Amino acid sequence: EAAVTQSPRNKVAVTGGKVTLSCNQTNNHNNMYWYRQDTGHGLRLIHYSYGAGSTEKGDIPDGYKASRPSQENFSLILELATPSQTSVYFCASGVGGHEQYFGPGTRLTVL
Amino acid sequence: TQTVSQSDAHVTVFEGDSVELRCNYSYGGSIYLSWYIQHHGRGLQFLLKYYSGNPVVQGVNGFEAEFSKSDSSFHLRKASVHWSDSAVYFCAVSPSSSFSKLVFGQGTSLPVVP
Numbered sequence: 072e073a074a075v076t077q078s079p080r081n082k083v084a085v086t087g088g089k090v091t092l093s094c095n096q097t098n099n100h101n102n103m104y105w106y107r108q109d110t111g112h113g114l115r116l117i118h119y120s121y122g123a124g125s126t127e128k129g130d131i132p133d134g135y136k137a138s139r140p141s142q143e144n145f146s147l148i149l150e151l152a153t154p155s156q157t158s159v160y161f162c163a164s165g166v167g168g169h170e171q172y173f174g175p176g177t178r179l180t181v182l
Numbered sequence: 183t184q185t186v187s188q189s190d191a192h193v194t195v196f197e198g199d200s201v202e203l204r205c206n207y208s209y210g211g212s213i214y215l216s217w218y219i220q221h222h223g224r225g226l227q228f229l230l231k232y233y234s235g236n237p238v239v240q241g242v243n244g245f246e247a248e249f250s251k252s253d254s255s256f257h258l259r260k261a262s263v264h265w266s267d268s269a270v271y272f273c274a275v276s277p278s279s280s281f282s283k284l285v286f287g288q289g290t291s292l293p294v295v296p
Binding site for chain 1: 214216218223224225226227228231233272274276277282283284286287288289
């Protein structure tokens with residue numbers, strides 16, 4: 072069954088540490104997205120990609136990098152994690168932006 | 183600037199009731215409108231979308247939504263809710279180009295009382 076999976080599902084990191092969140096999709100979609108979800112802010116787009124080798128800045132890219140090494144995989148990288156990056160992160164894939172399929176989320180806590 | 187407004191942060195209904203969740207938008211140009219559902223602790227799931235044609239679109243599990251250009255609205259409805267419909271519902275807008283992004287509303291929480 073086509074799906075979007077994320078790892079890890081939960082992560083505790085220390086301030087200043089490096090965090091990598093991984094996403095894999097078997098939908099064969101070209102587009103992939105990283106969002107964060109915070110109470111009071113809804114979902115906000117961090118980075119997205121049109122295909123392997125491409126990454127684009129979303130609405131809140133500061134403090135985050137992204138990597139799309141293949142059609143299936145899209146990673147979000149926090150080089151120097153800060154407590155303000157404590158959030159739930161969702162990955163999604165889609166053929167176009169208007170119909171997206173989401174992973175289960177990663178809960179990140181930065182202490 | 184594209185914005186999406188969900189005026190009700192929280193709507194409580196009883197099982198078997200009908201429900202309407204409101205979504206209003208502002209945009210320039212052609213757009214897609216869509217609804218997503220998020221059960222507690224889960225990722226968002228696509229429900230339905232509208233671009234053109236019949237303004238009433240059907241989704242999964244008995245949900246439907248109606249587009250109104252004059253009201254700039256895309257309200258979601260269900261005739262008879264089940265306790266399993268308890269979730270947060272998000273309205274979203276995106277331009278009709280392929281390389282597009284979604285702009286989400288703030289979400290409406292819908293607890294269904296058994």
